[in-house]
Amino acid sequence: MSTDTQRYPASLSQQIYDLPALILNARLADALERGIARYPIHRSLRFAARTGINAVFDDLAANLDLTGQRPGSRSLILDGEGLFVEAHAGHKADYCSFHFGIWADSVARVEGLIQAxxxxxxxxxxxxxxxxxxxxxxxxxxxxxxxxxxxLADDELHDEAYPEIGDVAGFIDRYLRAKETVLVLQGRPGTGKTRLIRAILGEMSRRNGGSAQALYTGDKKALECDAIYVKFITGDDHAFVVEDADHLLRPRAQGNEHLHRFLAIADGVVRGQGRKIIFSTNLPNVGDLDDALVRPGRCFARIDVRELLRSEATALIHRLASRRGFDAEIALAALAAAGGKTHSLAQIYQAMDRAQ
Structure with a gap:
């Protein structure tokens, strides 16, 4: 029998699904076994760039005096004396985003790498x-x-698009300054709920020096496990965004077994830190929501993000046309051709695109 087995009769196992985590965890386990501090310093670096993923990763791998490895098309490992870097990238239509997790043996080393x-x-x-x-x-x-x-925090909202709110910028300001945690946006698909959420996150970013982080999910199964709530409570996210949360917001009397988790965190450490919880739902009526969630002191507002009446849609199109510099009548004709007495924001912006 090996001496390791004699010394450690119990074993600790962990499933690792990616190469960087496998390397890092193996090194940390070895450092703990030897009683040394290999990577006591950790930092994160996030940014976006108007260039390709390969252009950034190739340049960093070749010019930072670190050993570079590419486990995948959107990932990069940088390894060197006293440093280990795990980088991931994402691709948008006109830019790419990058996230670097950096482990180092000293503050000076990690700050030097970030600067480089x-x-x-x-x-x-x-x-x-x-x-x-x-x-x-x-x-x-x-x-x-x-x-x-x-x-990018570049979403431009217009008061005409949200008649139930009116002063959209003022509403966002009041919500971010309020002690209440919860905001519920209720309405049919295409009415602008996601656009409003993005504007709120954008304003959070501007108030936080140009960056903010939101934990986001629309996965019903993910919301049924405790891990995601632990992640939010113990993490650095400024907001928890749950879209299409119909199943989560129904009254507990109707068998909703998961809302109590949000009720607990909304009044706990999350509220004390000024973080926000934002729900969007397609449920049509306020009576479809649990009373405890929308009670005063916990919920800042429940907004009915509805479709616009013809007169309201006309006002918005005139506003957009003046900003974009083309004839509003073309867009109004395209919208009229779609029929109906009310129109979603999605239909209005589609009419604007056709007019342009």
């Missing part, structure tokens, strides 16, 4: 305010997984 990375990407880095969507879902093995992407 920022110097190399300075010419292509996007300087506008951004927010990070950390999308969570349940993997095939039943474990909570996530992927993140940086989003």
């Amino acid at each position: 990375i920022e110097t190399r990407v300075a010419q292509v880095r996007i300087d506008e305010a951004m927010f990070s969507i950390d999308w969570h879902f349940l993997g095939g093995r039943g474990e909570l997984q996530s992927t993140s992407i940086e989003e």
Whole structure:
């Protein structure tokens, strides 16, 4: 029998599904066994750049005096004396986003590497305010997984698009300053709920020095496990966004077994830290929501994000046309051709695109 087996009759196992985590966990386990601090310092670096993933990763792998490995098309490992870097990238239509997890043996080493990375990407880095969507879902093995992407905080909202709110900028300001945690956006698909959520996250970013992070999910199974709530409570996310949360918001008397988790965190450490919980739902009536969720003191507002009446849609189109510099009558004719007495924002913006 080996001496290791004699010394450690109990074993600790962990399933690792990606190469960087396998390497890092093996090194940390070895360091603990030897009683040394190999990577006591950790930092994260996020940014977006108007260039390709390969252009950034190839440059960093070749010019940082670190050993570079590419486990996949959207990932990079950088390894060197006192440093280990795991990088992931995402691709959008006109830019790419990057997230670096950096482990180091000293603050000076990690700060030097961050400065070197920022110097190399300075010419292509996007300087506008951004927010990070950390999308969570349940993997095939039943474990909570996530992927993140940086989003530009460039959504422009118009008061005419949200008649139930009126002053949209003022509403967002009051919500972010309020002690209440919860916001519920209720309405049919295409009415602008996601656009409003993005604007809220964008304003969070601007108030946080140009960056904010939101834990996001629409996965029913992910919301049924405790891991995602632990992640939010113990993590650095500024907001928890749950879209299409119909099943989660129904009254507990109707068999809803999961809302109590949100009720607990909404009044706990999350509220004390000023973080927010935002739900969007297609449920049509306020009576479809649990009373405890929307009670005063916990819920800042429940907004009915509805379709626009013809007169309201006309006002919005005139506003958009004046901003974009073309004839509003063309878009109004396209909208009229669609028929109906009310129109969603999706239909209005589609009519605008056709007019242009």
